[in-house]
Amino acid sequence: MEILKQRRTIRKYQQKDISPDLLNDLLDSAFRASTVGNMQVYSVIVTRDADRKAKLAPAHFNQPMVQTAPVVLTFCIDLRRFSKWCEQRKAIPGYNNLEWFVTGSVDALLAAQTFCVAAEEKGLGICYLGTTTYNPQMIIEALELPELVFPITTVTVGWPAEEPAQVDRLPLEAIIHEETYHDYTPDDIDRLYAYKESLSENKQFILENNKETLAQVFTDVRYKKEDNEVMSENLWNVMKKQGF
Structure with missing residues (x-):
């Protein structure tokens, strides 16, 4: 363990x-x-x-x-x-x-x-x-x-x-749902992502990328919608070429 x-x-x-x-x-x-x-x-x-x-x-x-x-x-x-x-x-x-x-x-x-x-x-x-x-x-x-x-x-x-150093992880309560899925309220999201957003390295990512929030670093820089769609189409096409 x-x-x-x-x-x-x-x-x-x-x-x-x-x-x-x-x-x-x-x-x-x-x-x-x-x-x-x-x-x-x-x-x-x-x-x-x-x-x-x-x-x-x-x-x-x-x-x-x-x-x-x-x-x-x-x-x-x-x-x-x-x-x-x-x-x-x-x-x-x-x-x-x-x-x-x-x-x-x-x-x-x-x-x-x-x-x-x-x-x-x-x-x-x-x-x-x-x-x-x-x-x-x-x-x-x-x-x-x-x-x-x-x-x-x-x-x-x-x-x-x-x-x-170990990278951060979300708290247990962010991921575990007892019996059924319990959707997240705005307050839940603020609380569950507070530690991640407080880390100095993540604040630095925001500055380096000239963004307002850490989420924007993910959506606008690291994993952009247009890139995801291009890669998805490519993945589907290659799957078919491989016989699936």
Whole structure:
């Protein structure tokens, strides 16, 4: 529990390898995660090669940890393997649809998070790359992913070379709803976001971006509506190209 409560994202790594035995043991543990129907409709691409990392880097906006981490793990929805098994056993698969894209996402993310907890317990540091679904076609090309295989999240892994401060989290009452969903009043919103808005680093973000509120930094700078719509359309188109 203390490891979970004290965890932090690590973006800087020692130039020290992760042994194949340790990595495989962690992945083997991760693959015990819950999975719909015990089908395990996911695959993980392990990238150690520097040239391959360099091919992946542009898809992740050249964030430095993609090339400096000893290992990059791309967790993929994989309906290809299970569909092939069905076809070879005289069964007709029907998994090339949105329902199973979502199911594969859930399976892959459960495995990814279980891996991260196991890795951190061993002293490794991890960083999730939320950019995976921004440029999926670039990752598909770099990793040569076939039809019905789709990248859903990426995790960089290595021995930490930093100990950054923990970032803030919303209080429990902001997220937990007893029995049914209880909508937020304006007073609730003010109270629940007060601490986040009070932090000096967040006040600095507002100044640096010439905005009035922290929310505007998110909506006008970090995750703009027009960007979200372009990426959504691209995601949908790439999903279809991959056979979903």
